[in-house]
Amino acid sequence: MDAIALIAILALSALAFYLHASKRHMRKAVSNLGGPYNIPLLGALQLAYRFDPKNIFQIPTELKNKYGDLFKLWALNRLIVISGDAEFNEQILTSSVHITKHRLYGVLHDWLGVGLLTSDGQKWQSRRKIITPTFHFKILEEFLQIFKQQSEILVECLAAKADGKTTFDVYPFVCGATLDIIAETAMGTKVKAQTGGTKQYIKAVTEMTKMLGWRFLRVHLQSEVVFSILHPFKKLQSMKNLRIMHEFTRNVIKERRKALEVTLGSQNPSAGTTSETEQILGTKKRMALLDVLLQATVDGEPLTDEDIREEVDTFMFEGHDTTATALSCTLHLLARHPRVQNKLLKEIQEVLGDDLESINLMNLNDLKYMECVIKESLRLYSPIPIIAREIKEDFKYKHSTIGEGVLPAGSELVMGFYVMASESKCFENANEFLPERHQQPAKMHNFQFTPFSAGPRNCIGQKFAMYEMKVVLTNIIRTYELLPYGEKIDPLLGIVLRSSTGMQLGMKRRAT
Ligand code: HEM
Numbered sequence: 292m293d294a295i296a297l298i299a300i301l302a303l304s305a306l307a308f309y310l311h312a313s314k315r316h317m318r319k320a321v322s323n324l325g326g327p328y329n330i331p332l333l334g335a336l337q338l339a340y341r342f343d344p345k346n347i348f349q350i351p352t353e354l355k356n357k358y359g360d361l362f363k364l365w366a367l368n369r370l371i372v373i374s375g376d377a378e379f380n381e382q383i384l385t386s387s388v389h390i391t392k393h394r395l396y397g398v399l400h401d402w403l404g405v406g407l408l409t410s411d412g413q414k415w416q417s418r419r420k421i422i423t424p425t426f427h428f429k430i431l432e433e434f435l436q437i438f439k440q441q442s443e444i445l446v447e448c449l450a451a452k453a454d455g456k457t458t459f460d461v462y463p464f465v466c467g468a469t470l471d472i473i474a475e476t477a478m479g480t481k482v483k484a485q486t487g488g489t490k491q492y493i494k495a496v497t498e499m500t501k502m503l504g505w506r507f508l509r510v511h512l513q514s515e516v517v518f519s520i521l522h523p524f525k526k527l528q529s530m531k532n533l534r535i536m537h538e539f540t541r542n543v544i545k546e547r548r549k550a551l552e553v554t555l556g557s558q559n560p561s562a563g564t565t566s567e568t569e570q571i572l573g574t575k576k577r578m579a580l581l582d583v584l585l586q587a588t589v590d591g592e593p594l595t596d597e598d599i600r601e602e603v604d605t606f607m608f609e610g611h612d613t614t615a616t617a618l619s620c621t622l623h624l625l626a627r628h629p630r631v632q633n634k635l636l637k638e639i640q641e642v643l644g645d646d647l648e649s650i651n652l653m654n655l656n657d658l659k660y661m662e663c664v665i666k667e668s669l670r671l672y673s674p675i676p677i678i679a680r681e682i683k684e685d686f687k688y689k690h691s692t693i694g695e696g697v698l699p700a701g702s703e704l705v706m707g708f709y710v711m712a713s714e715s716k717c718f719e720n721a722n723e724f725l726p727e728r729h730q731q732p733a734k735m736h737n738f739q740f741t742p743f744s745a746g747p748r749n750c751i752g753q754k755f756a757m758y759e760m761k762v763v764l765t766n767i768i769r770t771y772e773l774l775p776y777g778e779k780i781d782p783l784l785g786i787v788l789r790s791s792t793g794m795q796l797g798m799k800r801r802a803t
Contacts, residue, residue: 307332310368317370320685320699324372326363327354334365342508345791347784348676351375351710361693366510370702375710377736382688383704384738384746389686390415393679393703398506398513399786401533402499404601407751408609418602419751421587425477425580426751431758432652434476438762439647441471444485445763446770453798458776460793461622465763466615467493472759473610478603479550479579480543492539495532500612502529504785540603544596547581580606606752612787613674614756618763619794621668623780624724626773626796631726635664639765647766655761663726665760669712669742671724672780674788676709678744712740771798 311332327335342350351373354362360376374380383389391411399409407418424430445468452459467485470493474482482489502525506512512521519526584599625632638660643649686698698704715721717735718728743750750756767773777795782788 314368314370317699317701320697321363321370321372321702323693323696324361324363325358327358329365332367334367334369336366338364345781345783347508348709348782351707352713355707355710361690370699371705372698372702373705373707375707375714376690377711377738378690379688379693380706380711380741381736381738381745383680383686383706384741384744384748386686387747388684389680389682390748391681391683393681393705395507395513395679398503401515401529402503402536403605403608404597406601406605408605415748417589419747421583421589422580422602422751425583426755428652428754431755434755435650435652435655435758435762437472437475438759439650439766441468441475441485442763442766443647444468444471446766448485449767449771449798450800453771453800455774455797455799458795458797460777460795462615462619462790462794465619465622466497466611468763469611469615469618469759470496470607472614473607474543476755477580477606477610478543479547479581489539491535495535495539496608499529499532499536500608500785500787501789504783504787504789507786508784536604537600540600540607541596544581544585544599544603547579548585551582551585610752610755613752614759616672616674616788617665617669617756618760620672620674620780620788621665621760621764622767622773623794623796624668624671625664625768627775627779628724629775631664631724632768632773635661635764636768639769643765645769650762650765652758655758658761658765659730660726661761661764662757663729665757665764666729666740666742667724667726670718670740671712671722672782672788673709673712673742675742675744676782676784676788677705677707679703679705708741708744712742714739770801772801773798 327338329335330337338350338354354373355375361372361374361379363370363372365371374383392409396409403409405414407415407422410418445464448464448467449461452464464485470484471482474480474484482492484493506518512518581599581603584594584602587594625635638658642654642657680703682698682700682702682704684700687695688698689695712718713721717739738745743753743756774797776797778792780790780794781792783791
């Protein structure tokens, strides 16, 4: 027995020594970076396990104050570099080599497959090339009609709460609108999230994003196997939701394929669309993202249904959840800042008058103060608070204070957008909601504030989101006065930013 124990100890020690030694070159490469104390072999595991969805906004700030904008920590034999450094981020984000998403994004694979958000290499490049034209400004112009119609429905839905007394969470209302918008614009399909249709799908999406947000920061639950063993009930629930969501998206694709075949098969497509088909297509001539995917080829081969399904799921998720959070936070902040709200209303009246029909891309571009309001809301409540990459090849950087350095292949990089956007050295009174700060030419590094990320893997839907938010805000602000009711936002990290208190406010119809 003693001999077996001794052999086991020796074997474990040898393994530990091997693992430690195998990372020697990495330790040497990042010796120029500070960071918390790493217990031999364990690293700063105690810290990794302190992170939870709530304190994810405080701990990185504490660490940054202690160790600087760029620091390292080890979790077992994993090297994690955390960056809140604009100069460093610029070099990594603009690189076309270091674009591999971190394994954290793996929790999304069962749902989104390996689509634009999660893929890398050749696959990502060819998908990005196919999809980019579907966000061209000419197409966005056509989407304006849908932004208007859906925001009018949202305004009607909010009427029940707008009695000047009720405190409510605006997020579920806005979320219904953004889901309707992405489904109708990008997929050419009406899901009627705001008016009670497709309830099952919406419930499944809501439960799924909540559950994935919970798993995201629990390192051990990122493995499907461990998650299934430790939380079998949640795994079953998640499988049920996946079935509902995938069935829904497969049906969307099937219907759209059918409709497209009819359109393409008819002699005069613009005149020959049947009213049923037209209903599914949304309008006759719009080339929705889904149409493009259905007709795309890679190396002469059409995309498979599964290829298309992963993009449809990616856009249905990424295209509604982020914007819903951004819009709800903006409304919540406006409710608490009547001065800003009044100034915004004045701008809307001056630029657009009373007629919603007059909205076009040009006059939306003229809503300059609104743009500052949205930016300031994104700064305080960044919908995507962190992003992360895996470093596959040595990454050499030059830094004005740190000097030259290397992030060795095999290391992991986390970029904290949330922490950077609240940096008091760059933003005076950083905790205050001051849209005017975005009117001055920025006195800071361009990469200090990147809510949509930047470089080749930036947000493909950035312009879409800005126009969508402008139309929805215009419609709400000119109909309702927002009132400072309820609790303040208490940020939590889902995959997208959430609040434990919801996004509360009150509303009162404006006198006409
Ligand atoms: C306020 C709203 C939005 C914010 C703040 C936002 C933010 C971001 C950020 C930070 C990324 C980079 C993620 C990473 O590197 O891991 C990203 C990527 C992405 N976003 Fe957005 N997003 C918004 C709206 C949208 C919309 C409306 C769509 C679709 C219509 C969209 C589609 C995507 C996609 C597909 C990617 C992956 C792009 C790629 O890797 O090539 N986003 N977004």
